[in-house]
Amino acid sequence: MKVTFGSTRLEKLLTDPVTRQRRLGAERGKKVLLRLTQMKVATDLGELSRLPQARCHQLGLDRDEQFSVDLDGPYRLILEVVDAPVPRLDDGGIDINAVKEVRIVEITDTH
Numbered sequence: 001m002k003v004t005f006g007s008t009r010l011e012k013l014l015t016d017p018v019t020r021q022r023r024l025g026a027e028r029g030k031k032v033l034l035r036l037t038q039m040k041v042a043t044d045l046g047e048l049s050r051l052p053q054a055r056c057h058q059l060g061l062d063r064d065e066q067f068s069v070d071l072d073g074p075y076r077l078i079l080e081v082v083d084a085p086v087p088r089l090d091d092g093g094i095d096i097n098a099v100k101e102v103r104i105v106e107i108t109d110t111h
Contacts, residue, residue: 001042004082006105014104024107031071032107039069039102045081046097058094059110065094066105074109 005011012019014036020029035054042048045067049056055070059078065086068076079102081087087098 001039001044001048001099002082002101003036003039004101004103006103010104010106014107028072028075032077035069035071035077043100044097045079045099045102049096058096067102068110071107074111075107076110077104078106078108078110079103080105 005014013023014020014032017029020032024032038051038054039048045056048054048069049067053070056067058064059066059068063078065080067079067081069079070076081094081099082101082103083099087095089095
């Protein structure tokens with residue numbers, strides 16, 4: 001799956017080892033690297049969502065077209081679908097098995 005970033009600042013935070021360790025700490029930094037690797041190896045969002053440790057799930061309400069992926073504690077990577085148009089199921093939901101590109105928009109405590 002193709003992974004892009006919402007900003008160059010976020011890309012540096014997540015991909016530069018020194019910046020990642022300094023700003024996120026050792027444990028969260030390792031989780032970020034693991035999740036980035038899992039996303040890049042996955043062929044689609046459906047494959048990522050089948051990894052139990054990632055707990056990838058669609059958010060609701062005003063974040064309906066975004067997905068959350070576990071890091072550590074309450075922290076999550078927030079992704080949005082880049083594919084245009086967004087692949088949909090007959091019931092209107094997002095067809096995660098057809099999503100081939102995501103953008104990481106933030107790391108946040110969603111709780």
